[in-house]
Amino acid sequence: MTRLALVLMWLLHWLPLPVLAALGRLLGRLLYLLAGERRHVALTNLGLCFPEATEAQKSAMARRHFEFFGRSFLDRGLLWWATPERIRRFARLEGMEHLKARQGQPVILLAPHFTGIETAWARMGMELDMAGVYTNQKNPVFNQALYRGRTRFGKPIVFSRKDNMRKIVKAVKDGVPLFYQPDLDFGRRDSLFVPFFGVPAATVPGLSRLVRMTGAVVLPVISRMTETGYVAEIREPWADFPGADVEADTRRMNAYIESEIRKMPEQYYWVHKRFKTRPSGEKSVYKR
Numbered sequence: 285m286t287r288l289a290l291v292l293m294w295l296l297h298w299l300p301l302p303v304l305a306a307l308g309r310l311l312g313r314l315l316y317l318l319a320g321e322r323r324h325v326a327l328t329n330l331g332l333c334f335p336e337a338t339e340a341q342k343s344a345m346a347r348r349h350f351e352f353f354g355r356s357f358l359d360r361g362l363l364w365w366a367t368p369e370r371i372r373r374f375a376r377l378e379g380m381e382h383l384k385a386r387q388g389q390p391v392i393l394l395a396p397h398f399t400g401i402e403t404a405w406a407r408m409g410m411e412l413d414m415a416g417v418y419t420n421q422k423n424p425v426f427n428q429a430l431y432r433g434r435t436r437f438g439k440p441i442v443f444s445r446k447d448n449m450r451k452i453v454k455a456v457k458d459g460v461p462l463f464y465q466p467d468l469d470f471g472r473r474d475s476l477f478v479p480f481f482g483v484p485a486a487t488v489p490g491l492s493r494l495v496r497m498t499g500a501v502v503l504p505v506i507s508r509m510t511e512t513g514y515v516a517e518i519r520e521p522w523a524d525f526p527g528a529d530v531e532a533d534t535r536r537m538n539a540y541i542e543s544e545i546r547k548m549p550e551q552y553y554w555v556h557k558r559f560k561t562r563p564s565g566e567k568s569v570y571k572r
Contacts, residue, residue, distance in 0.1 A: 286425040297361035301374050301513065304362070305355050312354025316347055326350070326554040328570055333481035334549070348550040349399075352509055356399040359514075363406040364433040375407040379518030382503055383412070386521075388459040390500035393518070394491060396467050396541045397553035400507030402434075404516035405463055408505070409437040415455045416463040418442045445470075456498040463505070466490050467541050468553075469560045477563050478535045481542055486561035492533030495526050506544055509551060 296304060316323055326346045334342065362371065383391065393414070395401055408414060418434065421427035435442060441455055456462050466488045469475075475486040495502060504519040526533045545552045559569050 286423055290425070290429055293358065293361035294365055296358060297365050301362075304358055305511075308355030308358040309351040310354070311358060312349075312351035313347070315354060316350040322555045323350075324572065325557055325570060329554045329556075329558055330549075332483050332559060332569065333545075345550050346554065349552070349554050352399040352551050353555065355509065356402065360402060360433060363402060364429065364436065368410055368437070371407065371410065374513030375403050376513065376515045377407050377411065377518075378515060379520075380411065382518050382520055383461065386501060386503075390456045390459065390498045391461040392456065392491065392494055392498075392500045392502050393461050393463045393505045394502050394537070394540075395463055395465050395505040395507070396544060397465060397556070398507045398509075398544075398548070398551045399553065400509045400514045400516070400551065401465070401553075403514040404505055404507035405434065406437060407514070407516050408463070408518075409440055413438045413440060413460065414463045415441040415443065415452065415460045417445055417447075417452070417465070419445050453494065453497050456494065456500050462494070462500075464491065464494070466537070467558075468556055469558050472561050475561065476531055476534055478531065478538055480538045480558065483559060484563055485538065485559055487534050487538060489530045489534040491537050492526050492530045495533075496530075504540065504544075508548055 296307065299307070323346065326349060327342055330337065330342045330345055334345075337345070362374070383393075393408075395404060405414075405416065416434070418431065421430060431442070434440070441460060443452055443455075452462065469486050470488050472486060474488060474490075476489050477484040478487050479485070480487070491502065494500065501521040502525055503521050505516060506519065507514065507516045525536070527536065557570060562568065
């Protein structure tokens with residue numbers, strides 16, 4: 285089944301982008317109807333993060349999110365098989381001057397999980413060699429396809445989440461920009477509970493610790509989907525970071541990501557169980 289799906293993705297990548305986008309939105313609508321568990325997760329997340337929203341507003345945001353999710357999934361076929369020239373036409377890269385100004389210096393690219401994040405990685409990888417952290421997928425066929433896609437351009441250094449932190453630290457100190465995505469729930473181990481939309485969320489404080497160990501600057505990378513493609517924007521470096529302590533830095537990171545989500549809430553990765561790990565004594569928020 286997975287091989288058949290990959291063949292279908294390969295065939296679809298030949299379609300014009302507007303047609304592929306329409307099919308992606310249709311896929312998202314079908315997933316919203318059929319993937320009941322993930323729909324429940326998205327609606328629960330939206331309810332926790334936007335308590336002021338009505339049920340109708342939350343449902344509309346969730347439906348729209350699934351449309352973006354469906355588009356981004358089918359668009360992986362473009363990232364995996366389209367020519368570099370075609371990718372450059374639909375994926376715009378902005379703010380490279382911030383990265384070029386620090387070429388050879390320790391840099392961490394803070395990349396929150398918006399639906400355009402895969403395109404941001406691929407588009408930036410066409411311009412420079414980066415390092416990234418990869419989580420193996422349960423399905424070995426899809427895992428191989430995903431890994432090949434993510435290592436298609438340049439000579440990226442891909443770390444496993446099980447790798448020793450010293451390897452990542454060395455790469456950053458050597459001047460390899462680290463594409464870093466710390467805004468998922470990775471469990472209780474090594475996490476701090478800090479607010480995310482006012483809700484205590486288990487958050488890995490790796491950004492602060494890596495900066496303290498490497499002297500790196502933090503450049504946010506915000507990816508967004510548009511009607512005609514994608515934009516990956518490298519922002520100016522954070523000032524006065526790290527701050528007083530690791531927890532304060534982690535709070536700042538979550539607050540920054542939250543502020544960016546509010547600008548385009550439908551494009552954040554709401555199907556992830558961001559609040560799965562709870563403080564001691566608290567019940568799961570995802571139980572029906």
